[in-house]
Amino acid sequence: MNDHRTIVDATAVILAGGKSSRMGRPKALLPFDNEPLIAHIVRGLRKMFAEAVVVAAPEQEIPILPAVLVRDEVAYQGPVSGIYHGLKASTKQVCFVTSCDAPFLNLQLIAHLLSQISDCDVVVPYWQERFQPLHAVYRRSVLPFLKEQLDRGELRPIFLYDKVRTRKVDGDQIRRFDPDGLSFLNMNSPSDYDAALARWKNQGRIETETASLPASISVLDSVYVTVELFGVARLLAKTKEVSLSLAHDATLADVFSALAEKLPVLVGRIINSDGLVGGYACNINGLNFVRAPGAKVNSGDKIFILSADAGG
């Protein structure tokens, strides 16, 4: 794990104990990118998380992984049980839960989900009219509610969401990071698997690099934004984008200030005490051109710094 770099004090929980009945063989062990799928996923998540927990079924074969291995008490009890055991095994207060059959994880999206947990218990994407409980962030504080559900036989995770402080992350937010929702693409059948392999071959690594992630993500109260640099700013900074972690009430002025600290080469040339020097403009998420330093920024915002002159 040479590329392991902890940037968030949280746990990645990977549920591996499904039946794989339609696949016809254990999904966790499917070869993917020259390694078992479970290893592929754990490796990707360990680039970001301090800890990983794999939840497997009793007796299930799992390769040696850089993760804590726990097992469901009862086989194939469903995702609530898996989430419960994963959270229980975590030594961190916040956990990102995913399954072992979704190979196209997007660390930028996951970072965004983590940054939204500050004042709630669950952060769950809502994609194509459905909650995505197996690509969601949970606080360990929900453990009693999950236990209660298990005792009652309420095996669908969404029953939890009415009981705790749940933040729904909508499609517009998701698309900022993952335009096609590949994060939610899971494999249930051999044809799904073939399609995923082909996609992987064609598109290669998708948003799994950590270079563009912030040095650290606070799971308590931060706003996480990405600044994309164009033109002279890009040439000066020698990078296309920079991620920033800011206070929860951050404004554009805070973005410029953090950017100046991170990339001093831009000071005086692109950024000054008022914001941007003359000749430069700022656009948020490719939609709004904004100059007011007091403009509020939100987690997940992509902030473009570009020439104010579009002449060509």
Added chain:
Amino acid sequence: MYGFHGRLLHIDLSTGKSSWVDLEEARLRAFLGGIGLGASLLYDYAPAGVDPFSPANPLIFTSAPLVGTGLTTTAKFAVVTKSPLTGFIADSLSSSHFALELKRIGLDALVISGRAASMAYIFIQDQRVEIRDAIHLRGRSPVETESLIRSELDAPTVRVATIGKAGENKVRFATISNEGRHAGRGGVGAVMGSKNLKAIALRGDHATEVADPAGVETIAEALRERSLSSLTDKYRKIGTVANLAVFNRLGTLPTRNFQQSTFDHADALSGETLTENNFSRRHGCAACTIQCERLFKALNGEEQRLEYETLFALGPLCGIENPDVVLRAAQLCDHYGMDTISAGGTLAWAMECGEKGSLTEAQKLGLRFGQAEGVFAAIAAIAERDGIGALLAEGSRRAAREVGGDTLYWAMHVKGLELPGYEPRSLKTMALGLAVSPRGACHNRSGAYEADFSGAVDRLRAGPGRGVLVADSEDFAAVLDSLIVCKFLRKCFSDFYSEAAELLSKVSGWNCSSTELRRIGERIHTVKKLFNIREGWQPEHDWLPERLLCETLPTGVARGIGLTSRDLKDMIREYYKAREWDENGFLPEHKLKELGISS
């Protein structure tokens, strides 16, 4: 007269005769120089309904009051004629030493009519006009022609504007080139070719006098200083190629014949990447402090100028992702003397036709999105009018009319002029600007996109207020293009009309106000429209290609965004109202009278 010479030179190539004609001060004050003077003269010198390739169609070169004054970015000239591509006005600008030499001849305009019996070039040395044989120059590229003419005249400082093979063969989007610069759009080079005129060589020694030299120098110094501030960073440090990456991210980079507005391989073609990998040299026009030109290293070891429009048109628009291919294609266009935007637009049309089975000759030539060899072969075939090249040399509108069927839908032009690299669906003000521009789909005679990039309007949604914005932008461009000041200096004025009026007053000795200058801009634009109406303009000519009105954008931040016919109609109606034209876009008599224009 200060700032002007007060006369034009008229050369009739059919008779070989030339004459000097006084230019009345009232006309110069009403239209200034450059595009304005050219449009005014075109209206008077072109017979109504003239065929663009007729000897009677005048080819007009104009100078301008600021040219030769030492003001930064003002070494420019205009070429105005009736366009063989659109059938309406073609008004193109080019720049550098030829512009300075044109003014040193001691004229404000050069009007060329008639047709030489065989290929010829004009040599003007001060008052003397000589029409010389150019048969030996046939087929030569602009660069070769400039060099050969200088050699045979034994005059290394003579300045030459010339056509290449495309102009000789009347490719309807041929350019007139000088010193690597081009009067690019609308086919002015084809008109020159139709006159059997290969080149114009100039050497003069008339200085330009200004009314208040010290006052002009004070302003010139201030503008020089501002021109080196961060306001022009983009042009000085990367060049216009910087647009590509950001346009891609904003979902406004026309790709694969406007089927998308983002390009998957934009990173490979971005100005930033080119600067890092291919940069060779920075260059600029004469008397310019900005020096926006970028020369990049092509695979064959030669340097090639590249602007955003060329990069977009021969890159994403044709699905080409390899910068070496774009550089080579740009070299070929320059070698033959053809407009890269119309060339790219016409090739992209042919690629789509070929891929969809409507043009088998395109397939045979290898014209497919992303395929280099087809592009290289087609550019040469166009210049030679060889095979399918003869069809493509007509531009996308005529070619589509010839082939018919669905291919009409894939021809991306306005009034016959292929669209530049600003996606109208995600730039709604620009959409209106492109639809109503007298010269066709043009990003230079108005800068309507500026409103979209300013945040003052929602660029993704049509809405009220666009009509005034576009009209203001057109008038502003008309004044810039007639003074002439390069648009890349425009952000360096804090109050353009006041500062420019003061400048013009100090140059000309007139007491010109900002109000008068605004009115001049409106007058210039109006006379262009008046010319178009005389040449058959109808309301349906102010429209956009149907694809833009039927398809929403499929990718990027503008995914799902389209433009409805109704929205476009509303914006056009609002524009006519802002212009105080009638509801169908015709010019009411009282408006012409108010502007002092007689039709």
